[in-house]
Amino acid sequence: xxxxxxxxxxxxxxxxxxxxxxxxxxxxxxxxxxxxxxxxxxxxxxxxxxxxxxxxxxxxxxxxxxxxxxxxxxxxxxxxxxxxxxxxxxxxxxxxxxxxxxxxxxxxxxxxxxxxxxxxxxxxxxxxxxxxxxxxxxxxxxxxxxxxxxxxxxxxxxxxxxxxxxxxxxxxxxxxxxxxxxxxxxxxxxxxxxxxxxxxxxxxxxxxxxxxx
Amino acid sequence: xxxxxxxxxxxxxxxxxxxxxxxxxxxxxxxxxxxxxxxxxxxxxxxxxxxxxxxxxxxxxxxxxxxxxxxxxxxxxxxxxxxxxxxxxxxxxxxxxxxxxxxxxxxxxxxxxxxxxxxxxxxxxxxxxxxxxxxxxxxxxxxxxxxxxxxxxxxxxxxxxxxxxxxxxxxxxxxxxxxxxxxxxxxxxxxxxxxxxxxxxxxxxxxxxxxxxxxxxxxxxxxxxxxxxxxxxxxxxxxxxxxxxxxxxxxxxxxxxxxxxxxxxxxxxxxxxxxxxxxxxxxxxxxxxxxxxxxxxxxxxxxxxxxxxxxxxxxxxxxxxxxxxxxxxxxxxxxxxxxxxxxxxxxxxxxxxxxxxxxxxxxxxxxxxxxxxxxxxxxxxxxxxxxxxxxxxxxxxxxxxxxxxxxxxxxxxxxxxxxxxxxxxxxxxxxxxxxxxxxxxxxxxxxxxxxxxxxxxxxxxxxxxxxxxxxxxxxxxxxxxxxxxxxxxxxxxxxxxxxxxxxxxxxxxxxxxxxxxxxxxxxxxxxxxxxxxxxxxxxxxxxxxxxxxxxxxxxxxxxxxxxxxxxxxxxxxxxxxxxxxxxxxxxxxxxxxxxxxxxxxxxxxxxxxxxxxxxxxxxxxxxxxxxxxxxxxxxxxxxxxxxxxxx
Numbered sequence: 001x002x003x004x005x006x007x008x009x010x011x012x013x014x015x016x017x018x019x020x021x022x023x024x025x026x027x028x029x030x031x032x033x034x035x036x037x038x039x040x041x042x043x044x045x046x047x048x049x050x051x052x053x054x055x056x057x058x059x060x061x062x063x064x065x066x067x068x069x070x071x072x073x074x075x076x077x078x079x080x081x082x083x084x085x086x087x088x089x090x091x092x093x094x095x096x097x098x099x100x101x102x103x104x105x106x107x108x109x110x111x112x113x114x115x116x117x118x119x120x121x122x123x124x125x126x127x128x129x130x131x132x133x134x135x136x137x138x139x140x141x142x143x144x145x146x147x148x149x150x151x152x153x154x155x156x157x158x159x160x161x162x163x164x165x166x167x168x169x170x171x172x173x174x175x176x177x178x179x180x181x182x183x184x185x186x187x188x189x190x191x192x193x194x195x196x197x198x199x200x201x202x203x204x205x206x207x208x209x210x211x212x213x
Numbered sequence: 214x215x216x217x218x219x220x221x222x223x224x225x226x227x228x229x230x231x232x233x234x235x236x237x238x239x240x241x242x243x244x245x246x247x248x249x250x251x252x253x254x255x256x257x258x259x260x261x262x263x264x265x266x267x268x269x270x271x272x273x274x275x276x277x278x279x280x281x282x283x284x285x286x287x288x289x290x291x292x293x294x295x296x297x298x299x300x301x302x303x304x305x306x307x308x309x310x311x312x313x314x315x316x317x318x319x320x321x322x323x324x325x326x327x328x329x330x331x332x333x334x335x336x337x338x339x340x341x342x343x344x345x346x347x348x349x350x351x352x353x354x355x356x357x358x359x360x361x362x363x364x365x366x367x368x369x370x371x372x373x374x375x376x377x378x379x380x381x382x383x384x385x386x387x388x389x390x391x392x393x394x395x396x397x398x399x400x401x402x403x404x405x406x407x408x409x410x411x412x413x414x415x416x417x418x419x420x421x422x423x424x425x426x427x428x429x430x431x432x433x434x435x436x437x438x439x440x441x442x443x444x445x446x447x448x449x450x451x452x453x454x455x456x457x458x459x460x461x462x463x464x465x466x467x468x469x470x471x472x473x474x475x476x477x478x479x480x481x482x483x484x485x486x487x488x489x490x491x492x493x494x495x496x497x498x499x500x501x502x503x504x505x506x507x508x509x510x511x512x513x514x515x516x517x518x519x520x521x522x523x524x525x526x527x528x529x530x531x532x533x534x535x536x537x538x539x540x541x542x543x544x545x546x547x548x549x550x551x552x553x554x555x556x557x558x559x560x561x562x563x564x565x566x567x568x569x570x571x572x573x574x575x576x577x578x579x580x581x582x583x584x585x586x587x588x589x590x591x592x593x594x595x596x597x598x599x600x601x602x603x604x605x606x607x608x609x610x611x612x613x614x615x616x617x618x619x620x621x622x623x624x625x626x627x628x629x630x631x632x633x634x635x636x637x638x639x640x641x642x643x644x645x646x647x648x649x650x651x652x653x654x655x656x657x658x659x660x661x662x663x664x665x666x667x668x669x670x671x672x673x674x675x676x677x678x679x680x681x682x683x684x685x686x687x688x689x690x691x692x693x694x695x696x697x698x699x700x701x702x703x704x705x706x707x708x709x710x711x712x713x714x715x716x717x718x719x720x721x722x723x724x725x726x727x728x729x730x731x732x733x734x735x736x737x738x739x740x741x742x743x744x745x746x747x748x749x750x751x752x753x754x755x756x757x758x759x760x761x762x763x764x765x766x767x768x769x770x771x772x773x774x775x776x777x778x779x780x781x782x783x784x785x786x787x788x789x790x791x792x793x794x795x796x797x798x799x800x801x802x803x804x805x806x807x808x809x810x811x812x813x814x815x816x817x818x819x820x821x822x823x824x825x826x827x828x829x830x831x832x833x834x835x836x837x838x839x840x841x842x843x844x845x846x847x848x849x850x851x852x853x854x855x856x857x858x859x860x
Contacts, residue, residue: 030710051708054720057698061705094706096613120702141697160691189691199703200613 027091031084040081041065056143060120065090069119076125096200111187113199118186128180131161164189282313283564301668303416303567303631307661310571318575330636333569334524337562338633339514341412342525343507344559345432346532353429354533355719360616361430363608364624365437368600369407373445375596377403380589389584394648397453402652404445405638406593406659410631411435411525412563413660417629417668424681427620431627439525439633440474446637447521453645477523481530484513488531489538489734496736502547503554506539538734566632573635574657580650589655590662593630601625619678626671629663630656 034048035041046052046062055061064070066079070093071086079086093116101109121129121137135157142153164181181189267274286309290296296305354361377400384391384399414435418428448466452458488509495502510531517527540548601624609615616624638656643649675682704720 027710034709046709049708051720052705055701055705055708057701058705061702061709065709091706091710094703117699117702120698137698138694141694141701156694160694163691190695198699 040083042081130180301417306567307571310568314572314575330640333636340558340562343510344555346529361433364434369438369441371600372407372596373404376592379592383588401449408442409435409628410633413629413631421672422683440523444470473522477517477526478530481513481527482534484509485531485534488535492542493736499544502543503551579654586655597628598625630660
């Protein structure tokens, strides 16, 4: 889908009718700023956001934009570049809930958001979060702290995996091996937490003249 | 009561006032002893084998008895376990107070001592607010700060002016006999009765466990509205005493509000930082560390009161500022002491306040007027409900998570009045307010209604409306990881779309905090991750349990699952052992304990022990398996290896 400079950008179906055209305009302007007036964005364009540098999981966030599983395509793998529609698709995972949603819609909403997070953990796209992937996440999270050794990060990840195992599988026999956290297990772990209320970004208050190099 | 009566009887029968001959006046608790005939200078008195000198110890004796009585009453309530869940403690305490007041009134035929407003504001209120401020979930508070501020300031203004004007309208109706109450007096009355009371809110909300968001909205409002209440109260009181009111006075009032609020907060923050800085140097005298916390917070309160600023906001700001840094500077024992002592003080204060309210109700301080009292109550309820509804419609536009109708109902219903308006009404100068007794009666009726009726019915209402309750789970390590991960994701996305969200300010503050504040205020500054702290805490806790139960010697070290090299472990000398023990205990003291939700009666429960045990048991199992195959450990090494792990 081509996005021309002046015309109204197309709205992907899953966003309508909840996102206003004003918000789309905002995001479009931001997209043009990031892409330097090109029609698509590549990974390198994200380097121009200064504040993102300090984010320990920067790599995973950028990766999430290009992850085809998030872009609603059946295929797997990584896209090289994304256009505005894809950009909007990713942003739609962060829209706030509305008051008039019924139970089923809320549930679907919640699952979508959790799936987004799940894909960020599961970097090799095999549908499971293995111990190694989990360790990787914890190491990245703690990478901002120079005093911590790798050992601590690993043992923490190990401990957390054990917890997950006990929640999802219950009592394990001495020879059982826990393969990894599947999406169903992931859902179970987030059961008590209201992710749908926390995972949102207010698109209206946007500083579109935000800094870019 | 028995000791008091015994003292009365003994005093009356036998008093031979020795020493100063100080006659107890019709003093605080009304237990006077008749003056004894003192002999002339030449009459010799024989040596007394046994003397009773009550006046000498009267004041501390009576204070102790009151506190003892309050605490015994508390024990009594909890003996029947179902009682506190149906009726909130505050109600029962007021009933006890009423009973006591009745006894004293009957015995002495005069009004029992009224709760001294000074005693309330200077001694009884600060511990409660300190306790609440210290354990306030700061993150939630700041996330909802806009809403809380909006309700506190605009809501209280709305209530005060609404109630004042409508009551004035009622007073104009000559049939009720109230025409001598002026508009200003009504406005003053409105301002003092519209203040939601933190003590009452805490007392009622801690038992019903609504979700943290609702709790923080109501409770935060009750704290922040102190600024507005102070300003309005003083403003209208001065206006009542002034002959003319100019426009400049109104502007002075508005400016006063800002000074009161901001000044109070600044004093609190300043003293909070000073306290944090002081605790940086207390590692040689750990025993008096808790004292600094209490002294500095109380100092912030009375300093604010000295300038007629908002003492409540000062002490809250001080506690919230101090909390983070003090936690890391003081020893574990001091930290526990602080927490327990704070809870104890606030519990005693709260009990005393409610009992005194009951006692002060009995007596001759009342003037009953059906119209005034009933309309006051009606208007309080109506204006509160209207206010919450209208304000919520406006603030929902700015909130990402709009407040539902259920939330609004609970917020409106949870607007309880309590001891603050009670004390404020007693402070009214009777010369300016000839109908003061009428006001007192009206305030008491409103307070009793909110505390009893609303307090008792709010729990079944919460269940009936199926309001979301609080999640009592303790944080597990994986949850901490997920939360942290999620925060970073959200911040990242906000950065990508160029959005200055809440997280932006929080991140900026965190950076500033890490760079400057922590270096200055914390003794051994090692930037810590909360994930690591929580994890270490769980591990070490279990390690101690294991060491104590003597199981360690059989168990191999719990190093990393997959990598275990024999070369790492070497025999250690006694001095090295000593060093390691030091390091181990130091790690203990630095553990940061997060309290999840506020609870008056208990500190946060221990971490999920079963989970921690489960984790370590599994790990040991798998290690034992792997080591059984390699068989490379001798007996003594495991202990050292285990300790070595923690370095």
